[in-house]
Amino acid sequence: MAADLTLERIHWQVYCLPLRAPFRTAHGLLSTRWGAIVEVSSAGGSLQGYGELAPLPPFSPALSSVLAALPALVKSLERTSLGEALALLQEQQEAGCLPAPATFALEVALLDLRARALGQGLLAPYARQAVPVNAVIGASKPDEAAEAARQAVAAGFRCLKLKLSGDEQQDGERLAAVRASVGGAIALRLDANASWSLAQAERLLRAYAPYDIAYVEQPLAADDLEELRQLRRRSPIPIAADESLSGLESARQLLQLEAADVLILKPQFLGGLRPTLQIIEEAATRGVTCVLTSALETGIGICATLHLAAAHPALTQAAGLATLSLLRADLLSEPLTYNDGQLQLPPGPGLGVRPDRAALARYSSSAL
Ligand SMILES: O=C(O)CCC(=O)c1ccccc1C(=O)O
Ligand SMILES: [Mg+2]
Incomplete structure (x- = not known):
């Protein structure tokens, strides 16, 4: 069963992507987007799931503080079952212990892994395609x-x-x-x-x-x-x-x-x-x-x-x-x-999309 899958490894890659042109809003001018792609792997590494955190003050805490919350969160989830990991994440989210973008990224990655294991869409059934x-x-x-x-x-x-x-x-x-x-x-x-x-x-x-x-x-x-x-x-x-x-x-x-x-x-x-x-x-x-x-x-x-x-x-x-x-x-x-x-909606199990390794490597950043 998908809920019994054991999580082996959770890691993330920070990216830095320029906008095509600076984007003006009443909050100011945005010219670069920073975030991270999170990857969770099942034991044996046969299945992966992906999520993304992309903080943006004032809508969320800054990237540095979201990344600072990840090591402890990841440690609490690694080597648990997928079912336990989702329950733990929900508990910490409800207790207000986690920055929103970190919860979003991990939740999506875990749901992606589960849906891929089950061979179904991330949130099936769908009202529209x-x-x-x-x-x-x-x-x-x-x-x-x-x-x-x-x-x-x-x-x-x-x-x-x-x-x-x-x-x-x-x-x-x-x-x-x-x-x-x-x-x-x-x-x-x-x-x-x-x-x-x-x-x-x-x-x-x-x-x-x-x-x-x-x-x-x-x-x-x-x-x-x-x-x-x-x-x-x-x-x-x-x-x-x-x-x-x-x-x-x-x-x-x-x-x-x-x-x-x-x-x-x-x-x-x-x-x-x-x-x-x-x-x-x-x-x-x-x-x-x-x-x-x-x-x-x-x-x-x-x-x-x-x-x-x-x-x-x-x-x-x-x-x-x-x-x-x-x-x-x-x-x-x-x-x-x-x-x-x-x-x-892309066809295929889970999210239906995956990161491109070459693109991720090209825009990866170690600045944080
Ligand atoms: O709603 C859209 O079409 C695009 C998303 C968007 O505008 C947005 C994106 C990031 C942060 C804030 C906002 C916003 O709605 O103010
Ligand atoms: Mg708005």
Whole structure:
């Protein structure tokens, strides 16, 4: 049985991947993505499972502190059975002892190993074999953003997410330019990345409402849920919480306060697929929409989130999983495929993808 498999070795390789072009959000400019690919092997080394940690302050602790937690965690899991390892990981995650990206990486790697042993998909059965995704447009100059939006629509995307910079004038011009360039039939989402005050948000959301916005992510600072609740009651545009969600407890507070119309869920920053699934279930009972997104991981992390997006019947909205093209390269042996604004679930057991050793070696880093 898969649960009886013994884990022999758990190791990780840190990577450093440049972005194709620096990516601007209200949190600043991102030009390099750091993370690590985790590999777990069964006794005898016949089976492997893979996961990815890709921390990103302020959404998570920094890479150095996530890596610092790994040796003790790995020591507690090595040479246990797969079933025990998953239970131990869950225990430590629930006790709040582990940084979220470390739990996500280990959980996915263990589930990948188990699903490969069973010859089934990571989270089978699936509600869909392809997941609609939004293209993401950085907070670049209005004409550049409009051109990027046009290209995304030409590539088949029906939903775009536009990053705001916090510069009010440019944000307004960028939004007008993007809406004009794509026409009325394309869904538009905005992401303010926690950059507005309550008064500013009320004013800007009224100004942006005529552009037909599906929702705005995180208009206000992460920790003031009461203000978010007030804004939601007055806003002509639906409100999504992103930075305000740090795990199950914060999700429960948001649901309790009815502070958001939409929850943006990043398993990388929520401590894995299991707590994310719990949030999806609790949100569904209250009629709150959930949208899964990447944390700008490489293909391993994106693919894990894709499996959850494909598996759960409630996740019908476009997911934020079209971020691989922001990176200069991926680390997969076979690329993930985007077709007509949808990301295909790869066939094959487990994640259905593996890291490419040569690519991993090329972008590996020993700087940490
Ligand atoms: O949602 C998407 O389309 C892409 C993912 C994304 O924007 C993101 C990625 C990493 C960290 C934060 C965010 C964000 O939504 O603010
Ligand atoms: Mg966001």
